[in-house]
Amino acid sequence: MDSPEPPLKIKQPPVLFNKTQAIVAKISDYLGGTFIAYWNNPKGSVCHNDVVALYEIVEKLGKRETIYMFIKSGGGHGQAALRLVSLLRQYCPNLHVLVPLECASAATMIALGANQILMGPMAYLTAVDTSLTHSLSPLDRDNDRVSVSLDELNRVLRLWREKSPTPEENPYKELYSYVHPLVIGAVDRAGSLSIMLCKELLAHHMDDEDARDRIANALNANYPSHNYPILYEEAKRLGLKVAHLPAEINALLLELNEQYSEMGQRATTDFNEIRAHSNEILNIWETKDMQIYFQEDKDWFYRTEERRWITLNDNSGWHQIEQINGKKRKTVLHIA
Template sequence: MFEQRKQLFAELEAARSSKVISFITSDRPGLETQIAADAVDLFVSHLDEIGVTEKITLFLYTRGGSTLAAWNIVNLLNQFCDELEIIVPSKCHSAGTLMSLGAKTIVMTKQATLGPIDPSVNTPLNPQIEGAPIGVRLPVSVEAIKGYFELAKEEIGINNEANLTEILLKLSEHVHPLVLGEVYRSRTQIQMLARKLIKGQLQEEAQIQKVISFLCSDSGSHDYTINRREAKNELGLNIEKPSADLYTLINAIYTDIHNELQISQPMDLNAVLGGNQVAPYSYRRGLVESLAGGSHYFSSEGVLFRIDQPGVPPQIIPIQDQRNFEGWRHAR
């Protein structure tokens, strides 16, 4: 809990001669959250409390989210300090990796991973998932569209303009043309943002292009993970290996957060209800914290109902979720 983490944050600030902000988005199965625009104002609040300072340490755990929200947050952090470092205790993927490019130094534990930054497009015009509830749409991966055309050209050998046009028209029957346009725009945008951010770590154009190409497409899959050694030795990013004492401190903070958010424990509604017909719940699904600004936590709160049906096993009776609050709360 935040009350216990205060001392750990104070120790980390002393060890790094910096001001610490933690940003956590949960990937707990069934309770996932992402980097989103609503976190930007929270960072403003914390940074106003901290004030302009020489160095800021961002403790970051995330599977990704909004590219533009990540861009806004990392630029905001750089406005309040001369030096930004990001500590990666475990996962820092997709838009989180984009944020790490904007730091002067990335501190990675031995289990920490970065990932590709190729975005997926989610709009109301995306393809409907067959069998899913109305409104649930299939994310369209930027690199999946690119791979579709590379398959046609390089593997099947289709190169003439008329046949490629036919392939595009066939694709547009399944993916709305405006979504395809958004895919192209997103791919161009992510490369531009990465190029702007990475200049704090790399200066040589050839090296910058190598990193951007790898993160945007050459890694082959959005699920690819980049460990500390690859990030440093192959990509040339400014990676710092923590000392034994620093690692112990980082791991203590991460373990406390991991336990509070129950990140490894899938959401089980039947377990929450147990033998009861009604049970309240409250789950913390994201954190923005600092010693100066306190703890902002993203909370989902409500009541679960199970209506018993004679002869029907409880585990297969539909459970109703009456959610009465979802948003950010604040605690000192």
């Protein structure tokens, strides 16, 4: 009788604490100040749970004169960005953001709250115009809700008025057949919120109210795409307080990003064509002697009749590693 096959070993992403700590120490020494790293996997995002993770770090560090913060993120929740900056400002009067690569959307909002944004040769910010995924948003071909952009809605309405043979007709009647009216209302409300968030973040270091209004409105309405890359010269023209990132720091941050990218690789265990398990590190916070990260840890099942994957046995959560007296201690950080 054949013996049963042994169960598949669940793949795990690497946690490179020793390697990243060595780079963090070099960066801190070069800057001569307190350094915090914030990194998102492409599937990760700026979220409210990040605020709790950051609180663990700044409580450990205590109040400092200056904090240097590395950001690599594709964005996320704008209100979480406001909370993160507000928390940092309670622990330091001077905040400098280090941007070697992508600092998009809500991550750009975090950068707006800094006294100075130091940008490397490959760095870019983006527009912060509002888009959201609503429970009544349209469905895509995979049966998932799609994000609806305020700028795109406004452009559709403008094109209707300019190009329609009957511009006097109400365009909303046709638009409602594709986008639910409650979604349109929610996106419009969120657009006003985005401008308000930008103004509040800039107010941390910019006294000129007219300048705050101009920058906030430009970031919300002046660019043809939400992902339009705002490079150094454009950021300077906008009136943002930008400077060039020193080459030595840029090189070390790229090295740190490489280690985080290895940590953030997807570790998928396939059981069969409709069942799999994924482990993936999405968000990372780090400073000297401490690293906090969020790891996705869940089973996936393909529901054929709905043509989509659903999750089961979700054990995703935050993990914390501390170095105390030369020894590593790993714990689960419980964030509801």
